[in-house]
Amino acid sequence: MHLEDLVDDTLEEFLLECVGDKVEEVSQLPAMLDGINYLEDKDELIAETDACEILDIEDSIVEHCYEEDGKIHIFYSLEYILQTFSDSEFIWRIQGTVKAHLTIPDEKTVNWSEFEDGCFEDLYEKYKHLVNFERIDYAFIEADIIE
Numbered sequence: 001m002h003l004e005d006l007v008d009d010t011l012e013e014f015l016l017e018c019v020g021d022k023v024e025e026v027s028q029l030p031a032m033l034d035g036i037n038y039l040e041d042k043d044e045l046i047a048e049t050d051a052c053e054i055l056d057i058e059d060s061i062v063e064h065c066y067e068e069d070g071k072i073h074i075f076y077s078l079e080y081i082l083q084t085f086s087d088s089e090f091i092w093r094i095q096g097t098v099k100a101h102l103t104i105p106d107e108k109t110v111n112w113s114e115f116e117d118g119c120f121e122d123l124y125e126k127y128k129h130l131v132n133f134e135r136i137d138y139a140f141i142e143a144d145i146i147e
Contacts, residue, residue, distance in 0.1 A: 006107065007065045007074055011113050016060050017124055018131045019078050019100050024052045027032045029084065032094065039092070039143055048086040055093070056081040063099075071103040073134075083146075090146035101135040 007015070022028065029046045033039065058079040060092065065074045082094040104110070115123055 003065055003072065004062075006112055007062050007072065010112060011104075013120060014061065014115055014124060014127070015074065015076055015102075016057070016078070018102070018128060019060070019076055019098065020054050020057070020080070021128075022100065022133060022136065023078065023080055023082060023098055024054055024082075026050065026052055028052075028136070028138075031136065032082075032096065032098075032136075032141060033143060036141060036143055041143070045086070045137060047090055049084050049091060050087065050145050052083040053083050053085070054080050067106055070106050070109060072106050074100075074102050074104070076100045076102060092143045093146055094141060094143045096141035097139045099137045099139060100133060103132045103134055104130055 015042060024033075026049050029049060029052070033042060033046065036042070039045070058081070060078045062077070063075040063077055067073070077097060077099050079097045080095070082092075082096075084091040084094065104112075104127075107113075109126065110129075
């Protein structure tokens with residue numbers, strides 16, 4: 001199987017889920033909101049945030065991929081709308097783009113073609129720990145307080 005076919009087709013849902021889960025990590029908020037100075041009490045509200053949830057994905061794309069030293073390097077872009085919470089109360093709605101460089105083991109190590117016919121949820125749980133985020137950049141971020 002060609003690398004582009006594997007990454008763009010077979011692993012499309014897997015990559016979307018991996019990057020989406022990363023964006024939903026509360027620990028990503030400081031990096032995501034870095035440089036956004038118009039939010040009042042930003043640091044305090046980040047500290048109080050206990051959950052994030054993607055409300056919408058506007059676009060996702062594999063920008064580039066290549067194999068090297070037993071790893072598949074993937075450059076992935078995701079446009080999202082994220083909702084943040086503190087004790088189940090809305091805090092912010094954040095819209096932006098994440099650009100991620102991630103690596104996964106190559107096909108010699110992992111049978112990624114299992115994703116073609118297998119149960120996605122089971123396979124995701126089986127393989128998500130193999131994803132390594134080399135770099136994550138947030139761009140075009142806009143955030144509004146929900147009132």
